[in-house]
Amino acid sequence: MASNPQLNANGELQHLLSIEGLPREILLQILTTAESFVGVTEREVKKVPLMRGKSVFNLFFEPSTRTRTTFEIAAKRLSADVINLNIAASSQTKGESLLDTVANLSAMHADVFVVRHNSSGAPYLIARHVKPHEHVINAGDGRHAHPTQGLLDLYTIRHYKKEFGRLTVAIVGDVLHSRVARSLIHGLTTLSVPEVRVIGPQTLIPAGVAALGVRVFHDMRAGLKDCDVVVMLRLQNERMNGPLLPSAQEFFKNYGLTADKLALARPDAIVMHPGPMNRGVEIDSPVADGPHSVILPQVTFGIAVRMAVMSIVAGN
């Protein structure tokens, strides 16, 4: 607690690096603030003046159009100035170190760095070296964490299910390589969800995941029984024909979400997916487009959640 790198001396959110280690009150503060921003995004003028004059630098060391765009929209709706840098394609290839890159950008008077990096821990390294008025938001680091995605999942669950205290939530698929799964598990347990399940083949469930307080299922039908929330994970293309899986078809047969498997969950279950989806691999089209799916609302909520995170950290 003494050295939580995300909190300032007053225990307020200074950087958002991971959901792990965030106190329950801060998670709830973010969700409640996001709810007010959802109201803003439904208006004709979808913009508030809160972060006028502040600069948000999107530092993407790993390409991701989608996540970068949602951060960009969020910053613009807060009236911040947004600068997008695809560093994969610039200085890093010229041999500049990560910290030199950040020091240079800091000299351009940044207030918030949104960082996506393929190395786990890169946002932590940056957070340790920025000036006190600069803030770092992790937009995905390696296999480690993707806290804003986890937060928007929590927001979506609260929106549809109102409370966390009686839910059964299943996370299905490639848990091993998923930074989304890790962030979400920490969030759900912090908010006292009584039952969190992970479902997937042995090869894609990390050893020791049970220590996070989740139940592991290798049989999807057993795992989905009576679930309130089903979170499908993306099976990354490069894994499909790798050594961990026989084939995409085989995976779909065992772990793809189809209407008949979903029927085992509760009748009012919601289906979530962080996107982008592989239809016919981890999720069947009729389910992705069906009445239980809240995949598109997740995207809308994601913007409000990122507005909340940015405005909270930049104000602390």
Add this chain to the structure above:
Amino acid sequence: MSSKLPDAEALLPKLAAELKAHVTPATAMIGLHTGGAWVAERLHPLLGLKDPLGLMDIAFYRDDYAKEGLKHDPKKTRIPFEVEGRDLLLVDDVLYTGRTVRAAMNELFDYGRPRSIALVVLADRGGRQLPIGAQYVGAQVEVPAGKKLRLKRAASGKLSLELEETAGGE
């Protein structure tokens, strides 16, 4: 100086009677979270307005964000009617520096262009830092230095004005 504060409950019917004389078919009411919303919830049913009450939290429009950040959890702004062309009654509990009202007007114009806005406050304690005045005032209240005038709501719903020590200023 008398330290006797006016009775908030007694001010409400007086304010309502004053407002009633000026209600037009285009009149609608918006209360500012949190105290202004309490006052508005009491005044609204007395005026027979056709639209439900609007509620506004000005957290995203404050002028002290750079210094203070987002310190409390903002409530959701809900304006369940078109603002365009309306005669709005903006309701707050205590009028002091005028900064909240400035923020509220900025927020309102992001919803549309009202025909007019009138400010309704339960108490005006002076001390303005901006050129803002209220059209409907329940009472003028003198507040001793180092104190803050706050509206309280009891579990029964009863409203009362109270003086508090300022904790590190406003």
